[in-house]
Amino acid sequence: NAGVMQNPRHLVRRRGQEARLRCSPMKGHSHVYWYRQLPEEGLKFMVYLQKENIIDESGMPKERFSAEFPKEGPSILRIQQVVRGDSAAYFCASSPKGGLAGINEQYFGPGTRLTVT
Amino acid sequence: AQKVTQAQTEISVVEKEDVTLDCVYETRDTTYYLFWYKQPPSGELVFLIRRNSFDEQNEISGRYSWNFQKSTSSFNFTITASQVVDSAVYFCALSEASVKGANSKLTFGKGITLSVRP
Numbered sequence: 128n129a130g131v132m133q134n135p136r137h138l139v140r141r142r143g144q145e146a147r148l149r150c151s152p153m154k155g156h157s158h159v160y161w162y163r164q165l166p167e168e169g170l171k172f173m174v175y176l177q178k179e180n181i182i183d184e185s186g187m188p189k190e191r192f193s194a195e196f197p198k199e200g201p202s203i204l205r206i207q208q209v210v211r212g213d214s215a216a217y218f219c220a221s222s223p224k225g226g227l228a229g230i231n232e233q234y235f236g237p238g239t240r241l242t243v244t
Numbered sequence: 245a246q247k248v249t250q251a252q253t254e255i256s257v258v259e260k261e262d263v264t265l266d267c268v269y270e271t272r273d274t275t276y277y278l279f280w281y282k283q284p285p286s287g288e289l290v291f292l293i294r295r296n297s298f299d300e301q302n303e304i305s306g307r308y309s310w311n312f313q314k315s316t317s318s319f320n321f322t323i324t325a326s327q328v329v330d331s332a333v334y335f336c337a338l339s340e341a342s343v344k345g346a347n348s349k350l351t352f353g354k355g356i357t358l359s360v361r362p
Contacts, residue, residue, distance in 0.1 A: 158347050160349065160350075162350075162352075168354065169335060169352040169353055169354040169355050170289075170335065170350075170352045171352075172349040172350060172351065175347070175348075175349055183348075183349055185349075186349070216287070218289060220289075220350075222347050224347075231294075231347055232279060232291050232294045233291070233347075233350060234291060235281070235288065235289035235290075235291075236288075237287065237288045238287055238288065238289075240287075
């Protein structure tokens with residue numbers, strides 16, 4: 128049973144370019160989350176999505192960042208016109224739908240390390 | 245607003261020592277969930293445990309044990325007889341309950357870097 132897949136693992140972009148990060152959830156998981164880990168900081172929540180629906184985007188920067196989880200295919204985190212401050216590790220996590228037992232643990236992918244030069 | 249504090253930033257121990265990683269949380273909800281994750285040097289995040297706010301029983305899994313105390317809003321993690329492979333960054337996280345059928349974001353502490361020396 129494959130875990131959460133993220134690609135690319137490393138991405139280098141020049142300032143002003145676009146970055147696209149992909150995440151395929153674990154089999155059977157319909158919920159996807161994106162987190163960002165900046166150097167010397169913990170993980171910060173960005174966005175929570177279900178298929179074709181954004182549930183919580185309270186952690187997304189207001190500009191240049193967007194996320195989607197289409198009916199078919201992986202979830203995409205898109206950063207337009209990248210700046211040096213966007214350099215970070217971006218982690219995707221997935222979980223099954225919440226149930227009577229409450230919310231579920233999130234399983235993380237290996238992350239994408241974005242470097243903006 | 246929810247908050248997780250891991251006051252210890254770095255801990256260094258010698259192999260076979262016991263070590264406790266502290267976690268203190270803040271939340272206004274009566275229903276919430278606490279988690280611990282491990283991030284080894286390779287960088288991935290590994291889920292260790294989930295605990296809901298109604299279950300204050302301590303848990304033991306091999307060399308790992310967790311002590312949940314609502315009275316002090318703490319969820320501490322102890323590694324017994326530490327090993328070099330335990331060297332990693334350990335994150336405590338909190339999630340507040342959401343509507344039935346949905347999940348909720350994780351709020352992480354800043355992590356504790358544990359170094360176990362041979």
